[in-house]
Structures are given as structure tokens and as C-alpha cells.
Amino acid sequence: MATIFNNVRINMNGKFFPGQKVLVENGKINMVGSSIFKNVENVIECEQRYLVPGLIDAHTHLGLAEPGDKLSDITESELPITPQLRPLDGIRMHSRALEDARRAGITTCMVCPGSDSPIAGICSILKTNGNSADVGxxxxQAGVLMSFGEEPKGRAKSYRHELSTSMGLTALIRETIMKAQDYNIAKQNKKIVKDREIDMEALLPLIKGEVPMRVSAHRAEDILSAIRIAEEFELKIIIEHGTEAHLIAPILAEKQIPVVIGPTLVPKLRHELNEKTFEGAKILADAGVDIALTCDYPGLPIETLRVAAAMAVQYGLDEKIALAAITENPAKILGIDERIGKIRKGYDADLALFSGHPLDIRSKLEALCVDGDLFIFSDKIRIED
Amino acid sequence: MGKGLTYIMKTVLEKGQIFYQGKFQNLEKLVIEKGKITEINLVSAKPKKGKAAPATKKKSPEADNIVNCEGKFILPGFIDAHTHISLEQDGIGQSDSDTNEVFGLVTPQVRAYDAVKMRDNCFKEAVEAGITTVMIAPGSANPIGGQCCIVKTVGKIVDEACVKESAGLKMAFGENPKRVYGDQKKFPSTRMGTAAVIREWLMKAQDYLKRKKTKEFKDREIKLEALLPVIEGKTSVRAHAHQADDIITAYRIAQEFNLDLIFDHCTEGHLIATELGKWKAKAVVGPTMVTRKKVELRNRSYKTVETLMDEGCLVAITTDHPVMPIDSLNVAAAICVKHGLDEDRAIKAITENPAAILGLEKRLGKLEVGFDADIVIWKTHPLDARSQPEQVYVDGNRVV
Known part of the structure; x- marks a missing residue:
């Protein structure tokens, strides 16, 4: 089935140009331009509304975090090292939060286990449509989530884990990666028949450099500890949260380490959040660091992703970068920028139609397209056959 | 990590009293270039030359910074060879402490280096008190506590301040481990138990070393990897011991496993001074300005430092920050002077002795050609508690 978004404004290098058309066919964007003449089943008259790529949140626990501890599937609290955990096995696609995500214009998200385990599990990337996680x-395997700082320390202390300080959790991560390296070497040795170990198997793509360590860390020192480990074991690394990342922006820029910033719209309830500032995004971007913004659902409601971008603009971030930080930048950081994050021929038909400028909080999402599936949220939108 | 500091090309200190070769002498000129001391000339003495140091007649190139130190005291930056700075954070304390793995028991794999926070206010206070290098150790809750590190007190991130990432393995004897695990109703809850735990792991490490040399060896074990440098004698054991018997137990184990040993605290050291002297012991004594709130502190004395030095031990004085605040290091030395210690020896106990104990005697703790330019200029005598450093240089950069 084909659809044309008629007469939309599209972001071109920071400016929204009116009078554009976008043709969607078979779940992909087939044509973008002002002069598309084709008879299709659906013509959506957009009357100069703003069409942006479906928004992306590069760090969420959507579908895992449910109301109430007993329903939550977010963390294996007793075990500190659980790389074998896969979000797909826990996500509830009919969670209210996924509906909220779609209504906020979010079409893609990274879902990971909770960030209070030193090594929590793997990270998966999925679309917000679909009745089952497998469809979306x-x-x-888009990375291994590791955590530093007060959250894993607090958890470890309350469960009386063997290691419960920054020193200890760093050592625990180092130990696990060391084991995975030795496991890998033994596995390649044809003479040794080795029983598989599920946690080590999950780490193989990481130590082979195929996927990054995704490091949930707030303090500058914790970020640096993670970088030290990444360099020691030659791993790719992405920083999540990065509350104090702006304090070491030149180092992150030099090492080309991206940061997924957020949640920023939260109170400073822990010591490690003391330096939190909305200016962080601007400072990092100015230094040349690739940034994306996140709500860290359920850290913040998923529908506040645009608010995070707008607040960053209020505190000095360039509007163009702010918009990129919830579209093309997270796509790049997640390694899916070949098909997602832009309105471009050949890309996935993930589109969000807003009544006004997408960074104006008053603008309303009126239609959403995920892989060509249409969701209409406004009776003002006319579809003509 | 790149060095964040930029070097002033050249600084010259002129005149004043320099603490040189163990005593105060009249300085004519001290030259700092690229973070190192390159020339020291004393008044009415043969000029000490650096490699290519020009004779005094020759006109030296223009200095960027000439400091007249007339009437002032020039000393090496002080060194505290036993602290927990920023593991126990200033103004945060127990609510987010990285000092002890209180459930871990045997944690040689943990490194203080991974928890140092250079923004802790106490680093600033340390520099302002003339302390330019500190050893940072994990706490004494565990029989085997973790790896210590050595850092300068200046730097935005720890990798800039780093002197040694791993410098000595902390072990603890006496009341602390038995209290921590006894209270949890776990083993060990006696001194015998603590010693047994340590012995057990040293044995494991020895066997691991043997196993590692065979072809069958595959899987590394991080705890035993961390113990290897200790049993190979490449790094020292930092033995937390107050009571004389604990000091002796540490020594007994060290002999058994052929370890390089440094005694930390050594509170009852003066009771067994002859033995410690015979062993040519290295001791980091302190904190002394504390109340005797544990049984093992009941003989705490300001005489310990002098008594041990008299017997030929290598002795340094420590604050054990945060037990005593880091900026009280010179006061701790001054109190020893009040109780009879020679002034010059007291200064050595917070400069060259800790440097030697930390294995940095060729780089830190003295004002010598080729040494790091960690230099403090005091307006009045540094052991006068009223004194404040006027200028502090770390790696040749003025930081105060």
C-alpha cells in the first residue's frame, strides 16, 4: 500500500521548507520532493504541517518497567552479572508506555535491562509498532549494558554482594571481560571441548568488537573508569546518562565517544547528580561530541523526549542539533543510520507529523507512520483515497 | 589521557633556606625546567650541576619566572604515604563511600585508582597545605583489601595526576577485619581467622603461579592475578597493624611467603622497636592525633616515630585521611618534634622517607637535580602550625 504525505514542511539543514511531498511505499520512503505525481491509495493532506523522522530514544526500559515491583521485569537484583538477559524475553508490547511512545512520535527505541547491575544484559533496538517484540x-544484540556509580553500588550494598564500591564494581566488570576473553580463546582451540556458558556466550560479540559496551554512568570519574576498561580490553564504548560528561567534554571528543544524555528533567536526588545541567548538551556538542537525548523511561515519562530537546535549546543548544539529537544522532549511535533517522529515499517509513514546529512543546502529534503503518491521532487529518 | 597542564618553560628560585641533603642550607639558585629540577646552587658551596648545567659564570637563558625567596623556606612537596582521600568523600562520607568492600573479605582485585575523585575538596586542601603526593589505599575492613595507588594532588582527572596506578596491596590485621566480619556473624572473627584467610590466599597465589607456567593453564582468575606481583616480590604488602602482636604476625607471614612488607599505622611499634630495627622495617606511622578509642590503640604515643628511627627503621608520618584531615600532616610531624624528635628528621618523615617507602626515592621527596619539581615555599618554618605555604609547585607548575 502506498501513501503520500502532501504539502508538508521538511527539515533541510535546520530549516523547514514547505510544499514538500513524501511518498511511502512498502514500508519505505520511496520519494521526497516538491513534485511527485503518482496515484496512490492514501493521500494525506498535511496543509503545511511539520513532518520529521520518527523520533528515537536511544536508552529506555520500555515494556520492561511496569507499575509495581512485582510486575517489573527490569532487573535481576540478586545477581550482579547477567549479560545473558535479553530484553526481548521480557518486553510487554501492550504496555501503556509503548502506546505513549507512539503518541509522542517515537518510532524506534533501544530497550535495555535496568542500570543497577554492573553488567545487566544486552540492549535491543525495536520499533514501537507491532503486537510482539519480534515484529518490531x-x-x-546492539550492545551490553554496564553500570557504574551510586545505583549499582546501592543495590550491591542492600543485597550484600561481595563487591559494592566503585573499586569493586570496576574490578567485577574487568574480571568478567577477562573471563570472556579466556573463554573465547579456549573456544577457538579445537583441541578443547568446552561446555558453553550462557553469560560468556552473550559477551562474545562485545569482546570481538562487534557491539559496544553501553555504559550507564553519571560521574565524570565513573565515565573515565569505563573508558579505561574499554581501552584496556579494546572495546567500543557509548556513554549513557553522562550527567557529568560535559566536565570532560574534550576527552570524549578526542576519543570520539558518543553520549546519550539524560534524564535531565529530574531532581538531584543522588550525589552523582549534583552537577546535572541542561547546558551539558550544548557543551558536549560544542566540543564535537556526538550526542543524543533520552528520557530513560521510566526515569521520565517517554512522552517528554521532545521536552528534553526543547530544554537543551533553551540552555543554548543549536535547534538543528537538538532535533538531530532525537532523530539522526541516536540512529547513528545505535548503528542503524543506514535505514533510520532521516527522511530520505530508501529509509524506513518512520515519520511523525506535528501541527507545529516539533521542538515547540505546544505542537501536537497528528499522525505517525511506523514502517508504513499509519496511526492517525487527529480528526483534522484528511485521508483521501 | 593527555596532560592537561602546560609547563612554564623555566622558573628560578633565588636565595632563601633550602631543605637540601637532610638539612636547611642557604640557596643561591634553583632552576626548574620542564617539570624537573635542573640545577641547584648553594651559597658558599660547590655548585651542583645538572647534566648540561652551565657554570654560574655563564649567563643562563632568560627565565619565565624568577622568585626571590629571601628569608623563606624551600622544601620538597610533602608526601602522605597512607590516605583514603576521595574514597571517603569530603562532605559525603558514609552515604556514598568507596573505602571498603565490607562484604568481600578477600578483594585483591579492587583498585583504589578506579575510585579516586580528583574534584574532592581535600585534594585542594592538601595542595594548599604543601602536600603534593599521596598514596590512596582501600580501607582496612578486609584481610586482603585491594590495590593502593599513588597520585599527585593536582590534576583534573586521576589519569593526569597518576604517579603509580597500582602501588602495594593492602592487608589488614587486628580489630577491623574481625569486627566487620564478626558483626556479620561470618568468618573470620578472630586474629587467627584473619591470618588464616591471608595465608590461604597467598598459598593459592603461589600454586596459581606454578599452574600458570604449565601448558594446561587457561582461565585467568582476577584475584590471583592481583596477588601475583605480591608473591613475586614486585609490589609490597601494606600491612595495616596497630598492636605489636599484629605487626609481628604480619612479619611472620611476610617471612613465610617472602613478601616485601610495609607496616601501616604501627601504633605499638615502639614496644617492639628492637625487632623492627633488626628487620630494617619500613613503617608509615599514624594517625597519632586521635583518641585511643580501640583497644589496639591503647599505647598510641608521639614517641613512636623517634624510637623507630633510632633503631634504624625507615619511618614516615601519616594522617590516614579522613581519620585526621590531610592538611594536618605538618602538625602531626610538629607534635613529634614537641615530644623530642629532631626537626630535620621530622621533615624527612613527611618528604624523603615516604618517597623511599613508596619506591619513589629517585623521583620524589627531595630537592635534587633530576627530581620532579614539586616544591613548596614557606614564609615561616613549615613545622610551625601557624605556617601556610606561600607558593606551591607541582611538576614545575605553580598551583598555589
Whole structure:
């Protein structure tokens, strides 16, 4: 089935140009331009509304975090090292939060286990449509989530884990990666028949450099500890939260380490959040660091993703970068920028139609397209056959 | 990590009293270039030359910074060879402490280096008190506590301040481990138990070393990897011991496993001074300005430092920050002077002795050609508690 979004404004290098058309066919964007003449089933008259790529949140626990501890599937609290956990096995696609995500214009998200385990599990990338996680799945193994700082320390202390300080959790991560390296070497040795170990198997793509360590860290020192480990074991690394990342922006820029910033719209309830500022995004972007913004659902409601971008603009971030930080930048950081994050021929038909400028909080999402599936949220939108 | 500091090309200190070769002498000129001391000339003495140091007649190139130190005291930056700075954070304390793995028991794999926070206010206070290098150790809750590190007190991130990432493995004897695990109703809850735990792991490490040399060896074990440098004698054991018997137990184990040993605290050291002297012991004594709130502190004395030095031990004085605040290091030395210690020896106990104990005697703790330019200029005598450093240089950069 083909659809044309008629007469929309499209972002071109920071400016929204009116009078554009976007043709969607078979779940992909087939044509973008002002002069598309084709008879299709659906013509959506957009009357100069703003069409942006479906928004992306590069760090969420959507579908895992449910109301109430007993329903939550977010963390294996007793075990500190659980790389074998896969979000797909826990996501509830009919969670209210996924509906909220679609209504906020979010079409793609990274879902990971909770960030209070030193090594929590793998990260998966999925679309927000679909009745089952498998339908929406883009990449299942997109990284291994590791955590530093007060959250894993607090958890470890309350469960009386063997290691419960920054020193200890760093050592625990180092130990696990060391084991995975030795496991890998033994596995390649044809003479040794080795029983598989499910946690080590999950780490193989990481130590082979195929996927990054995704490091949930707030303090500058914790970020640096993670970088030290990444360099020691030659791993790719992405920083999540990065509350104090702006304090070491030149180092992150030099090492080309991206940061997924947020949640920023939260109170400073822990010591490690003391330096939190909305200016962080601007400082990092100015230094040349690739940034994306996140709500860290359920850290913040998923529908506040645009608010995070707008607040960053209020505190000095360039509007163009702010918009990129919830579209093309997270796509790049997630390694899916070949098909997602832009309105471009050949890309997935993930589109969000807003009544006004997408960074104006008053603008309303009126229609959403995920892989060509249409969701209409406004009776003002006319579809002509 | 790149060095964040930029070097002033050249600084010259002129005149004043320099603490040189163990005593105060009249300085004519001290030259700092690229973070190192390159020339020291004393008044009415043969000029000490650096490699290519020009004779005094020759006109030296223009200095960027000439400091007249007339009437002032020039000393090496002080060194505290036993602290927990920023593991126990200033103004945060127990609510987010990285000092002890209180459930871990044997944690040689943990490194203080991974928890150092250079923004802790106490680093600033340390520099302002003339302390330019500190050893940072994990706490004494565990029989085997973790790896210590050595850092300068200046730097935005720890990798800039780093002197040694891993410098000595902390072990603890006496009341602390038995209290921590006894209270949890776990083993060990006696001194015998603590010693047994340590012995057990040193044995494991020895066997691991043997196993590692065979072809069958595959899987590394991080705890035993961390113990290897200790049993190979490449790094020292930092033995937390107050009571004389604990000091002796540490020594007994060290002999058994052929370890390089440094005694930390050594509160009852003066009771067994002859033995410690015979062993040519290295001791980091302190904190002394504390109340005797544990049984093992009941003989705490300001005489310990002098008594041990008299017997030929290598002795340094420590604050054990945060037990005593880091900026009280010179006061701790001054109190020893009040109780009879020679002034010059007291200064050595917070400069060259800790440097030697930390294995940095060729780089830190003295004002010598080729040494790091960690230099403090005091307006009045540094052991006068009223004194404040006027200028502090770390790696040749003025930081105060």
C-alpha cells in the first residue's frame, strides 16, 4: 500500500521548507520532493504541517518497567552479572508506555535491562509498532549494558554482594571481560571441548568488537573508569546518562565517544547528580561530541523526549542539533543510520507529523507512520483515497 | 589521557633556606625546567650541576619566572604515604563511600585508582597545605583489601595526576577485619581467622603461579592475578597493624611467603622497636592525633616515630585521611618534634622517607637535580602550625 504525505514542511539543514511531498511505499520512503505525481491509495493532506523522522530514544526500559515491583521485569537484583538477559524475553508490547511512545512520535527505541547491575544484559533496538517484540525488532544484540556509580553500588550494598564500591564494581566488570576473553580463546582451540556458558556466550560479540559496551554512568570519574576498561580490553564504548560528561567534554571528543544524555528533567536526588545541567548538551556538542537525548523511561515519562530537546535549546543548544539529537544522532549511535533517522529515499517509513514546529512543546502529534503503518491521532487529518 | 597542564618553560628560585641533603642550607639558585629540577646552587658551596648545567659564570637563558625567596623556606612537596582521600568523600562520607568492600573479605582485585575523585575538596586542601603526593589505599575492613595507588594532588582527572596506578596491596590485621566480619556473624572473627584467610590466599597465589607456567593453564582468575606481583616480590604488602602482636604476625607471614612488607599505622611499634630495627622495617606511622578509642590503640604515643628511627627503621608520618584531615600532616610531624624528635628528621618523615617507602626515592621527596619539581615555599618554618605555604609547585607548575 502506498501513501503520500502532501504539502508538508521538511527539515533541510535546520530549516523547514514547505510544499514538500513524501511518498511511502512498502514500508519505505520511496520519494521526497516538491513534485511527485503518482496515484496512490492514501493521500494525506498535511496543509503545511511539520513532518520529521520518527523520533528515537536511544536508552529506555520500555515494556520492561511496569507499575509495581512485582510486575517489573527490569532487573535481576540478586545477581550482579547477567549479560545473558535479553530484553526481548521480557518486553510487554501492550504496555501503556509503548502506546505513549507512539503518541509522542517515537518510532524506534533501544530497550535495555535496568542500570543497577554492573553488567545487566544486552540492549535491543525495536520499533514501537507491532503486537510482539519480534515484529518490531531491528537489532537484538546492539550492545551490553554496564553500570557504574551510586545505583549499582546501592543495590550491591542492600543485597550484600561481595563487591559494592566503585573499586569493586570496576574490578567485577574487568574480571568478567577477562573471563570472556579466556573463554573465547579456549573456544577457538579445537583441541578443547568446552561446555558453553550462557553469560560468556552473550559477551562474545562485545569482546570481538562487534557491539559496544553501553555504559550507564553519571560521574565524570565513573565515565573515565569505563573508558579505561574499554581501552584496556579494546572495546567500543557509548556513554549513557553522562550527567557529568560535559566536565570532560574534550576527552570524549578526542576519543570520539558518543553520549546519550539524560534524564535531565529530574531532581538531584543522588550525589552523582549534583552537577546535572541542561547546558551539558550544548557543551558536549560544542566540543564535537556526538550526542543524543533520552528520557530513560521510566526515569521520565517517554512522552517528554521532545521536552528534553526543547530544554537543551533553551540552555543554548543549536535547534538543528537538538532535533538531530532525537532523530539522526541516536540512529547513528545505535548503528542503524543506514535505514533510520532521516527522511530520505530508501529509509524506513518512520515519520511523525506535528501541527507545529516539533521542538515547540505546544505542537501536537497528528499522525505517525511506523514502517508504513499509519496511526492517525487527529480528526483534522484528511485521508483521501 | 593527555596532560592537561602546560609547563612554564623555566622558573628560578633565588636565595632563601633550602631543605637540601637532610638539612636547611642557604640557596643561591634553583632552576626548574620542564617539570624537573635542573640545577641547584648553594651559597658558599660547590655548585651542583645538572647534566648540561652551565657554570654560574655563564649567563643562563632568560627565565619565565624568577622568585626571590629571601628569608623563606624551600622544601620538597610533602608526601602522605597512607590516605583514603576521595574514597571517603569530603562532605559525603558514609552515604556514598568507596573505602571498603565490607562484604568481600578477600578483594585483591579492587583498585583504589578506579575510585579516586580528583574534584574532592581535600585534594585542594592538601595542595594548599604543601602536600603534593599521596598514596590512596582501600580501607582496612578486609584481610586482603585491594590495590593502593599513588597520585599527585593536582590534576583534573586521576589519569593526569597518576604517579603509580597500582602501588602495594593492602592487608589488614587486628580489630577491623574481625569486627566487620564478626558483626556479620561470618568468618573470620578472630586474629587467627584473619591470618588464616591471608595465608590461604597467598598459598593459592603461589600454586596459581606454578599452574600458570604449565601448558594446561587457561582461565585467568582476577584475584590471583592481583596477588601475583605480591608473591613475586614486585609490589609490597601494606600491612595495616596497630598492636605489636599484629605487626609481628604480619612479619611472620611476610617471612613465610617472602613478601616485601610495609607496616601501616604501627601504633605499638615502639614496644617492639628492637625487632623492627633488626628487620630494617619500613613503617608509615599514624594517625597519632586521635583518641585511643580501640583497644589496639591503647599505647598510641608521639614517641613512636623517634624510637623507630633510632633503631634504624625507615619511618614516615601519616594522617590516614579522613581519620585526621590531610592538611594536618605538618602538625602531626610538629607534635613529634614537641615530644623530642629532631626537626630535620621530622621533615624527612613527611618528604624523603615516604618517597623511599613508596619506591619513589629517585623521583620524589627531595630537592635534587633530576627530581620532579614539586616544591613548596614557606614564609615561616613549615613545622610551625601557624605556617601556610606561600607558593606551591607541582611538576614545575605553580598551583598555589
Amino acid at each position: 525488532l531491528i537489532v537484538e
